[in-house]
Amino acid sequence: MSGGSYYVPDQSRFPIFMAFSLFLLVMGASSTINNLDDPNSNSAYILYLGFASLFLTLFFWFRQVIKEHLAGLDSNQLKQSYVYGMAWFIFSEVMFFAAFFGALFYVRTLAVPWLAGEGSKGAAITAIELWPAFESTWPVITTPDNGVEYELAEKSMAWPGWDHALKWLPMWNTIVLLSSSVTVHFAHLGLKSGNRKKFNVLLGVTVFLALIFVGLQAAEYYEAYAHYGLTLNSGIYGSTFFMLTGFHGFHVMMGGIMLAIMLARSVFAGHFEDHDHFGFEAASWYWHFVDVVWVMLFLFVYIL
Amino acid sequence: MSAVIENHHEDHDHGPAKGITRWLYTTNHKDIGTLYLWFSFAMFLIGGAMAMIIRAELFQPGMQIVEPEFYNQMITLHGLIMIFGGVMPAFVGLANWLVPMMIGAPDMALPRMNNLSFWILPFAFLILLSSLFMEGGAPNFGWTFYAPLSTTYAPPSVTFFIFSVHIMGASSIMGAINVVVTIMNMRAPGVGLMKMPLFVWSWLITAYLLIAVMPVLAGAVTMMLMDIHFGTSFFNAAGGGDPVLFQHIFWFFGHPEVYIMILPAFGIVSHIIETFSRKQLFGYSSMVWAMLSIAILSFVVWAHHMFTVGLPLAAEIFFMWATMLIAVPTGVKVFNWVATMFRGSLTFETPMLFAIAFVVLFTIGGLSGLMLAIVPADFQYHDTYFVVAHFHYVLVPGAIFSIMAAVYYWIPKWSGNMYDERLGKLHFWLSFVGVNVTFFPQHFIGLAGMPRRYPDYSLQFADWNMVSSVGAFLFGFSQLLFLFIVLKTVMGGKKATSQVWDGARGLEWTVASPAPYHTFSTPPKVD
Incomplete structure (x- = not known):
């Protein structure tokens, strides 16, 4: 000030x-x-x-x-306003994801067990009269109504065990996205030390990794729909799975587009200085945020 | 570089642009504040007209005026419009006008985004109101839009409702980010955090709540959209979901939302009581800490709206005690306001009358809230007119009285003219009597068991309903007087001095009345 x-x-x-x-x-x-x-x-x-x-x-x-x-x-003050503004925007995005994670935790720990008759609420009439055959598991690929209103899936996306780990797409997705966070960080270091070439190359690699991630995600969805019978319509597991990964995938696309624009600005217009590059920095923050969300997704949607 | 950019520096000396583009393209916090305030006034009158329809139907038992389906649309739109179109934009408008002046900033931190936040709102409400003319009618599931009423059994217009909520949320989030950034980054040197006026503090906390919970609401309506159109089963037990999940997510947004609508009121009332008591506010720092405590507690009390839905016992007990805990910081605030008035040289101009009515009537609303927080008692009160009485006591003589108080208090600074004190007092007394005649009897009929949200009722509730309707018409039509007073003040009247009120403190009273188009082009000196 x-x-x-x-x-x-x-x-x-x-x-x-x-x-x-x-x-x-x-x-x-x-x-x-x-x-x-x-x-x-x-x-x-x-x-x-x-x-x-x-x-x-x-x-x-x-x-x-x-x-x-x-x-x-732009005064220094305005630059600082952009920094605060971006930080609070990312916080609002965290809370957007929190709604969907909250839904996931609620159905996993409360709703599904209750529907199957567990706990103090398990004596509910739904478990006894309506759907006595329903059992509580996670991933729950059956539905309480046993496929009347919602289609049953054959297979879930959960961790398939070490034997099949190499063919398991989420593992590759994790590796791709985590590496892209590393490359974007070193691109940033390159820019800060005035090494434009290093910045362009590493940022290019990051954008490329983002593309691979989206491609793998698409392949995974194809697999789910075509071979697993797992769709938006297959009960609460399909609902939470596609909602969380889809919303995250949408954010990866947004972040990837932001980074691609930053790359274009640097390559074609020569923008950004070693001490002055908040446009890029904001996009990279967003990218790290998307990455952290994926780690949470990987843990709670796929592994646990 | 283009001419547009080169013009910037001279621009500080310019007044507002001419014609309609002044309002469409403006980046000025005062213009945008004015837009927000007029927009919320328009919504207040539209939502109020809906309330008049509701009270006219309830004037007597039996069906008189509207169809039950239309009645449902009225209660839904009345709630949505008053909350998202009336109270929230009014507070954002006040924040726009006052926060930069109070902290010695030239404008909001991100002026163009500020304009965007406002202009989303008329479009969002155009979409919401246009649903009245759609096939199947407007949303009819209550402002809380519980699933499955809002999913399986909703009219087709629910899709338009969902998207209008999305863009309203975007507007609120951007507005809130702007306020937070302005307060954190634009304070004049010397305005430390614990030297900020309480209205600024209240808005800093409110903005934080907004950024935290508006996205959660967006998540809730997104899941609704998926359930309705894309086959998911978040809120459908047949697929393994749970309709109660909707209520949890909604109220995780909804309860902080309640404090979003009252914290700025706390700030306003603190200023007004301080000014007209001609004393320093009692317990400034405890006021700040009380607001912070209320904001933090607001995240862990949401399920008190759901006591009868069948929660596990442990949850009921936790949410009961957590809710009661909020009475402590709220009590601190009420105590401080009373202590500020104690042995002050009180005068009772219109803003002070509204502020004192706020303290008394908001406390009544708070106490009925405590009654509702008691689980076994709530089993009796839930979804009765007692609840309606409770939240109207905190919202109408709470939030809305504070907005009116703020308008009377600061309009000399905004317009340069004094309002008509006699008419202002008349408006106050008509509103005060009207509000109490409307809502106090609703406590009785609620305790006697009248459920909310029905267009018809049993004969034993007839007398108090008639009283309540008479009060509502009195309150409703008195607001036209308010409109007249505001217009009259803006058009002309006795010129206001810069100080306006002899006990007033704060940077906004150091500049001329009306405040110059650009208040501080260099930071003011603050001791």
């Missing part, structure tokens, strides 16, 4: 454009989802329009911010 004058940006069209894009996006998404059964529905075009205008707005907004920064308009 030095004594100089403050910087307040001029009026800007970007925010209201972005709000309107979000409006188009969610109106389009809602109508599309409500008309999934109707092949003649045109709602998806609103959704596409929303996406397009959102990306355009974001592009020009970020371009403006970068231009201002390169013109030297």
Whole structure:
């Protein structure tokens, strides 16, 4: 907080454009989802329009911010505001994941055992009258109604034992994602020591690893749907599995896109200095966050 | 570099832009604060009109005015609009106007994002309100949207509801991040944490709560969306899920949300009572610690909304005691407000009247909350009008009175004009009488067993319901007087001095009235 004058940006069209894009996006998404059964529905075009205008707005907004920064308009105070802002944004993302992890812990430790008749609530009528055959296990690939409303899966995604470990995709995914956290860290060190080449190469490797991760995840989903009969519709195990890994996979894509943009900025525009590169740093924080979430996922969704 | 960028430095001396683009493209915290406040006033009147429909239907037993389906949509939208459209944006508007001035900052830390946070809201509520005209009608499952009412049995418009909640949440999170960053990073030299005005403290804590729980709400509606359209079974026991899971997640958001709607009120009332008692606030640091304790405790009390759902005994006992613990820091605050007034040179201008009514009536709401926290008693009270009376006592003469108090207290600073004191007092007394006539009888009919959320009721509840409706019409129509007073003040009136109130402390009273478009272009000196 030095004594100089403050910087307040001029009026800007970007925010209201972005709000309107979000409006188009969610109106389009809602109508599309409500008309999934109707092949003649045109709602998806609103959704596409929303996406397009959102990306355009974001592009020009970020371009403006970068231009201002390169013109030297950003005070140290504003830079610090970006740092705090990104940190709190990541905290909000942690809480978003917490909702889904909370759901997982709740069904694993309480709901499923109760449905099978355990504990003080297990005397509930559901376990005795409605679904007496249901047993509490995890991963639970049966459902209480035994496949009436929800389809039963044949196999879960859980740890298959050491004999099959090498063919187990989540293991490879873990290795890929953990390595990418290491490469992005060394890319950062390279940038800090002024070694642009090292930065570009290692960041490129990171983006490549992100692509591999998404590819492996897609292969895993294909495996689940095509060979295991494990779908969104196969009861609570399928629900939590796809919700957590899918939401995480979406975040990997976001983080990967951020890092790819940083790479493009560095390679094509020569952005970032050894002491001045918060755009990259924010993206790398996000990447480490995505990585930590994966470790939690690996533990609680796959291993335990 | 483009001309846009080169203009920045001169821009500090400029006034607001002309025409509508001033409001559409603004990055000014005062403009955005004004937008938030008018938006929330509009929502307050729309949500209030819905409350009038509800009370008109309940004026007599039997079905008079609306269909039961429409009644359900009214209670749902009334709750959603008042919470997400009325109270929360009003507090964000106040934060926008006041926080930068109180800490000696030129503006909010991230001014363009600030504009985005606001402009999402009109679109979100457009979507929500448009659901009234959709096939199957608007959401009809209550503002708490419990599964399976909101999943298996929901009207198709629930999809639009889910996405509008998503973008409202994004708006709140961005607004909250902006407030936190502003407070942490933009304080003028000398404004240490324990020197911050209490309104700033209350908003720092509120913003933290918002960032922590709005994403959880987003998670809840996302799971609903998946259950409705994509075949998952989070809230369906037939697939191994649990409808009670929805309630846990919802109230993990919902209880901190309750404090999001009252902590800024604590801040406001502390300032007003201090000013009109002409004494220093009693127990500043205990006020800060009390708010922090309330915020932390708010994360471990959520299941007190679910005592009758069939929780294990241990959970019921834990949540009962944790809830009662909140009475301690809240009691500290009420004690401090009373102690501030003790032997002060009190005067009773309109803001002070609202603030004192806040202390008294909020305490009544708090005590009925304690009654509800007792598990065996709650088995009796749950989902009756006693609950309705309780939360309206903390929200209407609590949160909303504090917002009105804030408007009367700071409007001379915003507009440069004094409001009409006689009309202000009239508005206060009409509101005060109206609120109590509306909600106090609801304690009686609730204890006598009248359930909430029904458009019809047994004959023995008729008298008090009629009284309650009369009070509601009185309260509702008095708010048009409030609108008139605000408009009259903005248009003209006696010029306000910079100090405005002789006992007022704080940086915002050191600048002219109305406050200049850009308050502090260099940091002020604070001792």
